[in-house]
Structures are given as C-alpha cells and as structure tokens.
Amino acid sequence: MWILGVSTVLAVILSLLSGRWLSNIIMRPISNMINTMEDIERSGVPKKIPIYKDTKDELQTLANTFNRMIDRLEENFEKQSQFVSDASHELKTPLTVIKSYANLLRRHGLEDKEITEEAIQAIHSEATRIQKMTETFLEVASIEKEIELEMSVVNLVSFFQMILKQMKQVYKREISLHYEESPILIMADELKIKQVIIILLDNAIKYSHDKIEVFLVKNGDHVIVRIKDYGIGIPQEEIRHIFERFYRVDKARSRETGGSGLGLYIAKSIMKLHKGEIKIKSNEGEGTEVELILSASLEL
Ligand SMILES: Nc1ncnc2c1ncn2[C@@H]1O[C@H](COP(=O)(O)OP(=O)(O)OP(=O)(O)O)[C@@H](O)[C@H]1O
Ligand SMILES: [Mg+2]
Structure with missing residues (x-):
C-alpha cells in the first residue's frame, strides 16, 4: 500500500x-x-x-x-x-x-x-x-x-494602323508601319496595351525629329513589336534607370518637353501584368529602339 x-x-x-x-x-x-x-x-x-x-x-x-x-x-x-x-x-x-x-x-x-x-x-x-x-x-x-486584365484577341496590324492614323493626325509626324504577315494576333488587354504603345510613341515623338518606324514580327508563340526613332537617344549608363518612377535622363530637357518620368514605369508595369517583356536599346545621338515581347494568340 x-x-x-x-x-x-x-x-x-x-x-x-x-x-x-x-x-x-x-x-x-x-x-x-x-x-x-x-x-x-x-x-x-x-x-x-x-x-x-x-x-x-x-x-x-x-x-x-x-x-x-x-x-x-x-x-x-x-x-x-x-x-x-x-x-x-x-x-x-x-x-x-x-x-x-x-x-x-x-x-x-x-x-x-x-x-x-x-x-x-x-x-x-x-x-x-x-x-x-x-x-x-x-x-x-x-x-x-494589380487589377485583373480584360484579355481578348487583338490583331496588332489593324490596331497599329488605327493608332498611327490618330497620332499622325495630331502630331504631323512620319510614322511607318512594317509587317510581313497579317493578321498578327495577340492575347492582351486592348486598352492597357494601347496605353503602352501610346507611351512609347509619345517618347519617340518627343525625343526625336526624324521619322519613326514600327515593326511587327511574329516569332513562334511570341509577337515582337519594335518602335524605333532616330532622335537624341539615351546614354548607356542611364538606360537601366529609365524604368524607375519619376526618372528622367535630363531634368532640364524633360521639363521643356513636359513629362513626369512615369511613362516607362507605367509601360513596364502593364507589360509585367501581361507576363510580357519590354527592352530598350539606345545610342546617344543616334536613336532609340524599344522592343515589346507579347504572347501570340493561338485562336483565330
Ligand atoms: N525614345 C526616347 N529617346 C530618348 N530618350 C528617351 C526616349 N524614351 C525615353 N527617354 C528618356 O527616358 C526618360 C523616362 O521616360 P518616361 O516616358 O518614363 O518619362 P517622360 O517621357 O519624361 O515623362 P512622361 O512619359 O511621364 O510624360 C525620359 O525623360 C527621357 O529622358
Ligand atoms: Mg514619356
């Protein structure tokens, strides 16, 4: 016990x-x-x-x-x-x-x-x-x-023809469109992609006086858009900064042309929402080429 x-x-x-x-x-x-x-x-x-x-x-x-x-x-x-x-x-x-x-x-x-x-x-x-x-x-x-995109099939050829017609009317500049096939279809939010294109054309118009060229190329399941100008260009060491918010290469120069340095930031954000890419090649005094890479649409 x-x-x-x-x-x-x-x-x-x-x-x-x-x-x-x-x-x-x-x-x-x-x-x-x-x-x-x-x-x-x-x-x-x-x-x-x-x-x-x-x-x-x-x-x-x-x-x-x-x-x-x-x-x-x-x-x-x-x-x-x-x-x-x-x-x-x-x-x-x-x-x-x-x-x-x-x-x-x-x-x-x-x-x-x-x-x-x-x-x-x-x-x-x-x-x-x-x-x-x-x-x-x-x-x-x-x-x-990061709002939801409203995706639809967009024919880039007729889309660009319409935008360029409006831009030429307003700015009286020579903007040519080059493509090898038509239609070129992408899956995108039409209004948002239009905004990107207008931001890029606005830059090409602001920072150059010569002709502007647009190339549309279909490459497998991707579509590449190139917007090329022959203007003042961007110094090499500045290129990595130009997508930052409020970044302008030359404050005085940009002030004259009236910008806030948000254009490319908005364009990059929209491309990110589309899981696409935006790249810039530029040589100071020679010109700038912006490349957009988007997913092609498989639907017809
Ligand atoms: N095509 C171009 N040629 C030469 N410089 C450019 C070009 N595109 C952009 N830049 C340079 O990159 C900077 C950033 O461009 P971004 O479009 O973001 O701003 P912005 O054009 O100054 O103003 P916003 O677009 O907000 O009106 C510009 O200030 C300019 O210095
Ligand atoms: Mg701009």
Whole structure:
C-alpha cells in the first residue's frame, strides 16, 4: 500500500510536470504570435514574429508563412510611402512657380500689363502640368493595385494602323508601319496595351525629329513589336534607370518637353501584368529602339 501510494503520487507529480513542460513548448510560440499580432493591431505597423528555435514543425511553418506575408505588406507599404513622397516632391516645383507669380500679381497689382500677361501664362501652364501629373498619379495607383486584365484577341496590324492614323493626325509626324504577315494576333488587354504603345510613341515623338518606324514580327508563340526613332537617344549608363518612377535622363530637357518620368514605369508595369517583356536599346545621338515581347494568340 505504502509503495503504491508513493508511486502514485510520484506519477501524478511527474505527469503534471511533463504536461506543463509540453504545454510550454506548444504555448510559447502561440503566445508569441498572439503578442506580435496584438502589437500590429495596436500600432498599425507590420511586424514579424520572432523565431528563436528552428523546430521545423507546423507552428514554425505558420510563423514563417506569416512573416512572408508581412514582408510583402512591408514592401507595399514602403512603395506607397515612397510614391507619396516622390509625388509631393514633383508637385512642389509647379506649385512654387504658381505661388510666386500669384505673389507678384498681388504686389504689383494689374498695373504692368507685361508682367500680368507673363504671370497668367505661367500660372496657366504650371496648373496644366499639375493637372496632367495628377491624372498620371491616378493611373499609377490603379496599375499598382494589380487589377485583373480584360484579355481578348487583338490583331496588332489593324490596331497599329488605327493608332498611327490618330497620332499622325495630331502630331504631323512620319510614322511607318512594317509587317510581313497579317493578321498578327495577340492575347492582351486592348486598352492597357494601347496605353503602352501610346507611351512609347509619345517618347519617340518627343525625343526625336526624324521619322519613326514600327515593326511587327511574329516569332513562334511570341509577337515582337519594335518602335524605333532616330532622335537624341539615351546614354548607356542611364538606360537601366529609365524604368524607375519619376526618372528622367535630363531634368532640364524633360521639363521643356513636359513629362513626369512615369511613362516607362507605367509601360513596364502593364507589360509585367501581361507576363510580357519590354527592352530598350539606345545610342546617344543616334536613336532609340524599344522592343515589346507579347504572347501570340493561338485562336483565330
Ligand atoms: N525614345 C526616347 N529617346 C530618348 N530618350 C528617351 C526616349 N524614351 C525615353 N527617354 C528618356 O527616358 C526618360 C523616362 O521616360 P518616361 O516616358 O518614363 O518619362 P517622360 O517621357 O519624361 O515623362 P512622361 O512619359 O511621364 O510624360 C525620359 O525623360 C527621357 O529622358
Ligand atoms: Mg514619356
């Protein structure tokens, strides 16, 4: 009886202790997670769950998955705040111009006709610039949401014929279209691809004075679009930067032609949504060639 009693008490104590030890092992990571999540809820700032030991169990997999999700959120968070600060920086210059001209008008009144005219002209053109910029900002915001594309079969030959006709009308420039077969079909979101093409043609028109050529080539299950100009070109060391947001090769020159440096960034984002590619070859003083690679459509 005595032995039975002692061993029962010992067994109870042992099982209590090991139960505690086991629940500690399981509960610690869970309470860690709860703490981190409560922290995030309170501060609104994404934060990772600390992982102290490599246990390779389900709980660690859960924590790792959570941390990966936080990584993505942080990336987006970073991107957004960078965009807000870049955008406000871009808006600052035209707003300063407007403000100083408004001040000038306030001080000198409307006596001096020449100053008045200059001020009104400047205010009008800077306000137009801001208006265009905000429209582009909205476009960037909508593309960064990675919206669903509305895919359909597009015949690039007739598509380009239509766009070039409109562009020639507006800009009075020589733009030729070359293709070896027709139709050339791709699977794409028609409006978004049109936006890419217009961004590229707009650059070719802005940064060159000579003819512009467009080539359409079908290559197996891909279609290649080349837009070639013979203008000022881009220095080699700048090419890798031109897809960045707000990047312009020569601020003074780009200011004259009136751009925000978002065109190629938008074009690249749209091509990424299409799982396509955009490449640029350029020689300073000789010209620029932009190449788009898209998936051909197998449907007829
Ligand atoms: N075809 C080209 N020839 C020479 N330089 C170019 C050409 N295309 C782009 N660039 C250079 O790359 C920069 C970035 O082009 P991007 O289209 O992104 O901006 P932007 O034309 O300055 O402004 P936006 O397109 O937003 O109105 C331009 O400022 C210009 O310096
Ligand atoms: Mg542009």
